[in-house]
Amino acid sequence: xxxxxxxxxxxxxxxxxxxxxxxxxxxxxxxxxxxxxxxxxxxxxxxxxxxxxxxxxxxxxxxxxxxxxxxxxxxxxxxxxxxxxxxxxxxxxxxxxxxxxxxxxxxxxxxxxxxxxxxxxxxxxxxxxxxxxxxxxxxxxxxxxxxxxxxxxxxxxxxxxxxxxxxxxxxxxxxxxxxxxxxxxxxxxxxxxxxxxxxxxxxxxxxxxxxxxxxxxxxxxxxxxxxxxxxxxxxxxxxxxxxxxxxxxxxxxxxxxxxxxxxxxxxxxxxxxxxxxxxxxxxxxxxxxxxxxxxxxxxxxxxxxxxxxxxxxxxxxxxxxxxxxxx
Amino acid sequence: xxxxxxxxxxxxxxxxxxxxxxxxxxxxxxxxxxxxxxxxxxxxxxxxxxxxxxxxxxxxxxxxxxxxxxxxxxxxxxxxxxxxxxxxxxxxxxxxxxxxxxxxxxxxxxxxxxxxxxxxxxxxxxxxxxxxxxxxxxxxxxxxxxxxxxxxxxxxxxxxxxxxxxxxxxxxxxxxxxxxxxxxxxxxxxxxxxxxxxxxxxxxxxxxxxxxxxxxxxxxxxxxxxxxxxxxxxxxxxxxxxxxxxxxxxxxxxxxxxxxxxxxxxxxxxxxxxxxxxxxxxxxxxxxxxxxxxxxxxxxxxxxxxxxxxxxxxxxxxxxxxxxxxx
Numbered sequence: 001x002x003x004x005x006x007x008x009x010x011x012x013x014x015x016x017x018x019x020x021x022x023x024x025x026x027x028x029x030x031x032x033x034x035x036x037x038x039x040x041x042x043x044x045x046x047x048x049x050x051x052x053x054x055x056x057x058x059x060x061x062x063x064x065x066x067x068x069x070x071x072x073x074x075x076x077x078x079x080x081x082x083x084x085x086x087x088x089x090x091x092x093x094x095x096x097x098x099x100x101x102x103x104x105x106x107x108x109x110x111x112x113x114x115x116x117x118x119x120x121x122x123x124x125x126x127x128x129x130x131x132x133x134x135x136x137x138x139x140x141x142x143x144x145x146x147x148x149x150x151x152x153x154x155x156x157x158x159x160x161x162x163x164x165x166x167x168x169x170x171x172x173x174x175x176x177x178x179x180x181x182x183x184x185x186x187x188x189x190x191x192x193x194x195x196x197x198x199x200x201x202x203x204x205x206x207x208x209x210x211x212x213x214x215x216x217x218x219x220x221x222x223x224x225x226x227x228x229x230x231x232x233x234x235x236x237x238x239x240x241x242x243x244x245x246x247x248x249x250x251x252x253x254x255x256x257x258x259x260x261x262x263x264x265x266x267x268x269x270x271x272x273x274x275x276x277x278x279x280x281x282x283x284x285x286x287x288x289x290x291x292x293x294x295x296x297x298x299x300x301x302x303x304x305x306x307x308x309x310x311x312x313x314x315x316x317x318x319x320x321x322x323x324x325x326x327x
Numbered sequence: 328x329x330x331x332x333x334x335x336x337x338x339x340x341x342x343x344x345x346x347x348x349x350x351x352x353x354x355x356x357x358x359x360x361x362x363x364x365x366x367x368x369x370x371x372x373x374x375x376x377x378x379x380x381x382x383x384x385x386x387x388x389x390x391x392x393x394x395x396x397x398x399x400x401x402x403x404x405x406x407x408x409x410x411x412x413x414x415x416x417x418x419x420x421x422x423x424x425x426x427x428x429x430x431x432x433x434x435x436x437x438x439x440x441x442x443x444x445x446x447x448x449x450x451x452x453x454x455x456x457x458x459x460x461x462x463x464x465x466x467x468x469x470x471x472x473x474x475x476x477x478x479x480x481x482x483x484x485x486x487x488x489x490x491x492x493x494x495x496x497x498x499x500x501x502x503x504x505x506x507x508x509x510x511x512x513x514x515x516x517x518x519x520x521x522x523x524x525x526x527x528x529x530x531x532x533x534x535x536x537x538x539x540x541x542x543x544x545x546x547x548x549x550x551x552x553x554x555x556x557x558x559x560x561x562x563x564x565x566x567x568x569x570x571x572x573x574x575x576x577x578x579x580x581x582x583x584x585x586x587x588x589x590x591x592x593x594x595x596x597x598x599x600x601x602x603x604x605x606x607x608x609x610x611x612x613x614x615x616x617x618x619x620x621x622x623x624x625x626x627x628x629x630x631x632x633x634x635x636x637x638x639x640x641x642x643x644x645x646x647x648x649x650x651x652x653x654x
Binding site: 020163165166167168169171174175178179182188189190191192193194195196197198199201225226228229232233236262270271273274275276278279280282283284285286287288290291292 | 347490492493494495496498501502505506509515516517518519520521522523524525526528552553555556559560563589597598600601602603605606607609610611612613614615617618619
């Protein structure tokens with residue numbers, strides 16, 4: 001399964017809203033289709049939407065369109081992940097737009113492998129790790145960030161087991177992470193999100209591993225809503241919390257998490273589950289898609305440039321000037 | 328709407344699994360039907376299942392059955408709520424089983440009113456309070472415990488608003504609490520459970536108010552899974568957490584929360600949502616129905632005997648010898 005592929009000037013991707021029931025590939029040459037797919041979460045995951053947006057600009061270039069307004073429309077699809085703007089800026093600035101999009105994708109695949117190695121070294125043998133949402137192949141186009149760490153530990157025969165937060169409202173854990181783990185033969189159990197704290201308290205979890213959608217200059221990390229509650233529970237019971245994300249997720253221009261825009265999504269995602277209305281008629285909902293975990297609760301940030309430890313401000317500043325690896 | 332009623336020697340109750348879509352009353356003279364309804368959560372809420380079990384024994388007495396095995400079967404339906412065994416023991420010991428069941432129900436109605444008054448005094452005007460699961464009329468047969476406090480504050484024109492955790496897996500918040508609040512005209516919004524911590528961090532919540540299924544002698548409180556995560560978030564942001572429960576929920580014979588049996592429920596509650604399978608075929612789940620919030624995170628425990636403050640051990644011990652009110 002390739003979540004995203006560039007083929008003969010067209011973009012082919014899996015519609016993630018239909019997983020795990022159906023593996024449906026969409027093929028398009030229209031950048032507007034890509035924008036719509038990002039908005040609907042058919043394409044999702046901070047690194048993957050960056051890659052998809054980069055390819056969308058390549059499609060727009062092939063159509064002979066003015067790239068600037070297309071890039072602005074793509075950037076507006078989702079406000080929290082910084083990878084989106086980062087990838088668009090790279091493609092806009094490149095002499096060869098198409099090659100740059102392919103390069104962004106290739107770099108992510110290499111970054112995932114490197115994060116996998118660095119992160120797996122942090123996981124004890126026979127550990128049960130808990131993860132939230134989907135930070136896997138479906139989120140990055142490589143082996144995944146947080147899930148890449150778990151897959152690498154598994155490939156090293158380290159006997160890792162996984163507790164998967166189902167991740168309401170859109171159930172990326174139950175639908176996508178479970179599906180990826182099953183494909184790898186990694187043992188896992190699904191839990192409702194709110195069961196995590198009690199299981200951490202009972203000693204059932206040796207590490208919490210999550211991805212990120214944006215990391216501020218001080219190490220505060222925005223990730224799928226629910227991550228902050230996990231971080232509080234992990235800290236209360238001295239369980240390490242690892243944030244695994246490519247360097248493109250680091251937003252050195254945003255000093256702290258309070259500067260990160262949190263996307264509010266539509267109410268029906270909460271009021272309906274799997275197409276069935278669960279709330280009474282007339283009910284309203286609040287639906288923040290992300291929350292911010294303060295750097296003080298993060299044990300380490302795993303990037304392809306290295307494993308960052310607190311204090312994150314200096315660690316991020318010192319690595320920010322490094323050239324990208326794996327070019 | 329009466330969630331439970333004793334009428335001419337029969338028990339009539341609302342099947343809560345069908346709410347809010349359908350208000351369906353079940354009428355039975357068979358105690359085995361009551362046990363099945365408790366098991367399936369057609370009847371739920373710690374005080375309400377105590378009342379239902381008490382009436383079930385009255386039904387068994389009318390059938391001329393040996394009460395002891397019927398009581399044991401009812402006690403075995405759900406292991407966490409201590410009200411169940413407490414109500415059964417009271418009915419078994421009474422000379423007139425039927426009158427005792429009615430008395431338990433009447434006392435709960437009175438206890439709810441008293442808890443409502445005591446608890447409402449703790450809620451600031453114009454507060455947004457966050458609640459989890461359903462600790463309302465559907466959980467007690469009166470005005471509710473935690474929800475009774477909110478209803479009382481609303482009746483006092485205190486301009487209370489509510490954030491309702493949807494409460495996966497069985498969505499008692501989105502289905503039942505939302506329904507009760509709508510009926511009272513109390514403004515509310517539904518959130519996914521894992522959004523609570525981020526909203527508390529943003530200052531959107533002035534108090535967290537929950538019920539309990541069992542309170543140990545030291546004040547540790549078992550409640551619907553997810554309560555512990557709320558308690559951690561509330562403490563991290565100095566938001567008060569109030570546990571509201573009738574005295575019958577206090578289990579003075581269990582010294583601490585570690586002695587409370589946590590019910591593990593069936594996997595399909597997690598793997599399916601509203602009848603639709605969301606997880607891949609072959610997936611497994613863990614489904615603890617409760618978690619324990621340590622007494623140290625509880626700001627106050629509101630009972631009909633008074634508002635308890637830490638340290639809870641002496642507070643519980645001193646009130647344990649009081650006779651029940653409202654006999």
